[in-house]
Amino acid sequence: MAMHNYPYIWNYLPLVLQILVALGLACGMVGASFFIGKHKNSRTKAGAYECGMDPVGDARGRFSVRFYMVAMLFILFDVEAVFMLPWAVIFRRLPQITGSKMFGFYEMLVYLGFVAVGLFYVWKKGILDWSAEKGDL
């Protein structure tokens, strides 16, 4: 890694460029089709399309409670995954930081062990089971 002392924000210049390119591309495509294409709005074309059927009822139907459970569990395991990122970044330097060769490895092992218990529990409880005969939880 080169040791130039350029400012922190400059690191993100590629990201800014990518955002600009993405924005430009998206706006360009929509804009181009808007300006170049022909607009013929008929009644059928403007109507809602739902697999060839006329749309019935409210779009905000009730969801099964399963979605809710999965969303909650997703947050929990997501939080757990976030903690693994910094660990992975300095994995090689962990022996030097903690002063012991395998300590850093065991730290994460214990942590993941607990999370695995959570996964086991959720699995055995049948929360992740989406088969129909289980009913609506």
Added chain:
Amino acid sequence: MQLALFIIFGLLAVAGAINFLLQRHPINSALSLIVVMMSLAVLYWSLGAEFLAAAQVIVYSGAVMVLFVFVVMLLNAGEEERTHGSRAAYFAGIPGATAIFCLLSFVFLTNGKAFGSTDLINHLTHTTNNIAEISQVLFRDLLLPFEVTSVLILVAILGAVVLARKEQ
């Protein structure tokens, strides 16, 4: 540059929060909450807390908002009904919140000089890696809080199952 970012995204966060309160439809409130979360992430990032910004985007703007939207959908919540609210909220809540806000601003403004200032743009260079610094703290000095967080997650899993699931 940093000041410009701060002003833009600080105002955006405040505007998002106000909009969050004023919107009458829960989905609109949830969407303005995303604006708040993302602006906060940019503020963290502009202060050099890259990991925190990433975690903010992944956990809050991602997972937590997914849950919010699910709940709004699940409850099939329509437009909020306006109630007059409780009297206590008007007579104690608003002055109380104002007082706390004024007190905090007063303390920060008067103590501002004592803190001194750093120029973050020149201080933070790519040679100092924010995530590596956080990891040093997380896996050494604050090792125990980190490990115990896994117990916290277990408790949360139990809670999710207990509160959302019928017992056969």
Added chain:
Amino acid sequence: MSPNVLALLPEIILTITGVLVMVAEPVLPAGQSRKPLGVLAILGTLAAGFASWYQLGFGTIHAYFNTIQVDSFSVFFHLLIAAIVLVTLLSSLDYFEGHASHAGEYFALTLFGATGMMLMTCSVELLMVFVGLEISSISTYILAGFRKGQASATESSIKYFLLGSFATAFFLYGIALAFGSTGSTRIDVISQNLASTATPTLALLSLALIIIGIGFKVSAAPFHVWTPDVYQGAPAPVVGLMSTAPKAAAFAVLLRILFSGFPSYEPRWASLIWIIAALSMTVGNLGALLQRDVKRMLAYSSIAHAGYLLVAYTAFPADGIASACFYTAAYAAMNVGAFTVITQIGGYRENVRTIEDYSGLALKRPVLAAVLGFFLLSLIGIPFTGGFFGKFYVFSAALHAGHVWLAVIGLLNSGIACFYYLRLLASLYSRRPAIEDNLFDGITVTLPAALALTITAAATLLLGIAPNQVLSLAQRSAAATAPGSANSTTNASR
């Protein structure tokens, strides 16, 4: 044994037991009784209690890069929390029998919650305290909503959760400002850096926010509004637990923060605590006078007791710590005891609610009525009970420290408190209007529940007639936390 394992031995035992319960829960067939899991939880709690006792022989242990400090102070609260959890588990072992509720999860959450509370009392790093506080709070939020059939249970859980998270946010903000002002989140380093900080106002503000956060958790006025509703809706054994164990842990945290973190700010925080204590006592006792529901009444009474306890904090040096520790133990014994009786009388349905409902209990169930009466007398502070010595030490500590008016307010409040406790007591021993005479017929006191009652009654009695054992432990723990000694031990380790 390495110091890292030794220092957290009780917590490790509790966590492993909790994990075992959690793993066994889904493996057991759906219809089967969860009682074996409860027995496992009880054994784990016992083992954790013995492990804390075992730690006492090692003096002060520092572990995990100085985030944990095990001393006689933490051991005192560990033992107290283990005892409360043990009694709660005993009294609720049969509580869920025959009802479709997540009994296995109940035991696991209780164990994890106890782990969090214990971590709070032995950590000297505010971030660690915060994680422990979160574990204990989130477990109790969920436990409060366990009778899912009732709307009041859900209300209780949600109210507790919303206001509790709000309080935790205050606490966290306080930690952040303390870090901003002193550059550390370790209690001992904070106390050293306070002398040279350039931002004393900010440090004071951080302390105020921390006190507000803890004030919510211990339900001290004016942060008490959640208490009556939550206690009314939560299951009775859970109320017994959450009105004592998390509060004991929060009081321990407050003691550590005030006495070893911010001793140099004593005149300022003492006046704040003075106001909160006086307000809690008055609001709690006046509020309890108006209640007809027994659980609500005891909720207000617990607010008042938080006030009495905070009186001890104004007696700054070691006097205050010892009397606060003793009062926490005495309050825990009698309050858990009272709720154990209520659990037995009301059962899962909790159909015995108001003071009038309790009338005539003495005729039908003389022993239960006598035990409940004994706990009520102790809550009043009649001699030969733990409550008497608790109040005695607290008020004499306040007098020694020169807070005459606070002691006077406390004594006046104890007088007011007599009214509502005695009203319930009179109701117990009055003749019942023979309308719904079958209210007490379903009461069966099982063996574990009888054991729980015996433990709490014996503890309340022992604290009232032979307080010396606990008092000497309390004084030892005071010595471990007092401003002078805390610094010397931490310096040696660094």
